[in-house]
Amino acid sequence: HEVADLKARDLQNSINLKSFVETEPVVVTTTVWQCCATTSSLASSSSSTYTSTEAPSSTTTTATTTSTTTTTTATSTTTTTTTTSTSSYVAPTTTTTATTTTTAAATTSSGVSADWTSTPSNGDYCTTGFGGRTAPTNTDSKIQYTGNVGNPWGSNIIEVAESEASQYKYVVQFNGSNTDKWTVAVWNKIGPDGKMTGWYGHSAVSFTIEVGEARYVAFDENSQGAWGAAAGDSLPTDKYGGYSCTWGEFDFGNAGNGEWSGWDVSAIQAQAAAQQVQGMSICSSLGADCSIISSGAVTVTNAYLQKDAGVDGIGGKAPAGAVRLITQLDYSD
Template identity: 55%
Template structure:
């Protein structure tokens, strides 16, 4: 689905470093506060450093959106340290009945800046603390949660990055991951993301490949979670653009909205592509899942095959 002058996904990249920098940020500020139809959007990083096919579209109006930075808060004294669970939690998709979400383990939220392609959301203070690993038993307490399920046969490596690197440049996918972890065959690992986080992750058998430009060059998952500039909407997609443009292997990956019925997936070698980005769609917008404001639960299957 193509978004109308609003939420453009990170995934649409084109060849060349400059083109990648611009394409990766394919997301426009809403030009109106009036929404008559819902659309679908997308949006990701370890610490250091889809919607159902919504048919509605954003309507242009005269009232401009005022970007309100995410309020800062004091980090909790005891950050979460659990890293993995060998079995998926039966209730990780549940949502607190009182609408109150945990922020335990997150650093302070950074202020947003820029607009359109240059929009910079929350990257955490200290850098990368907007993304944390959490135990399956507490995953449901957080607002934005991603469940990673490993390959059925091999250990894989996963890297997660913020759209903006620690030095403030829009280059988080150039070997500037703020989280790196190994996931064993069949293992399940959970990550929680703070509000207004944008970025992506890449995965590979044994290690994540890198191209000559220094970009992570395996299949990507991209995310935009609780976007302040887009009135709290979230989005996600799977993208093979960098891998294909680099003439490197396209790994299988599937991302599904566990609270809805939208998925984005690519099988190994791009044999089957469903609601996801390949080089052919690099200039398109709106592919993937676009979720209205609220809790997000994304289920990621690595080494995906049908």
């Protein structure tokens, strides 16, 4: 299987951002399942409302030579993938029974999961807190592929409490530095303008994570993008206004690729801007499929450096189903 490619680096020789057609996202009406034991106050907090600083229009074209995203290419030895990039989107449908299945696996007496890595035994995942889903566009292109960016934009990504995390399908645990508070911002690959500008000052979720603290972010189906993290109160940016720290990149439940998921750590943007490479590791909750860059890029494991910008298939991947990732910020050897 070939996970939809997030790499803006692939645009360097073939795509001009100004050529993108600005179209309104197609909204797919869905039923929001009230399957959570409680409605997360985090999901409705200000940290889940997207913020943005528009990238200067005069640098849009130039940005294509420096702005970089990556993801993994999932492969399979038992099936063919010749048509996955053009698979049609199956819109979620409402049912009369969806709201009746609310019990999650491994629950306490209060009905809340005792372990954030567990999953509902009946396979019904919570969508409380998410906005509407947008249908994919540009489905015949890995680079320009636009998945679910939420309606309103960014509402496909929410922060949730640890006690509720197990009820969501795609969840990332962020673990803070051992020495300093850090800022984390999470964004969609496709920005609010419908172009590949998600990392130019935009964020669907942002928060400050204290020393040793753990925070949880849930992602809706068919979401592609990245997060950045750095010490202090903001993320560094390059001369074009793009986030230039170490990135953690994601592709969850790609509808054009059999709902495969992929992730990786990338220092391409930081190195392209000649700025600090922050340490970060991303592993599945089972400790497998790790992608790691240590502080200063002293150690690099299954992750992207600037020299790897033309390489596919780096990072972790998982077939259709729930994903639980553990991200360690400020990772060092």
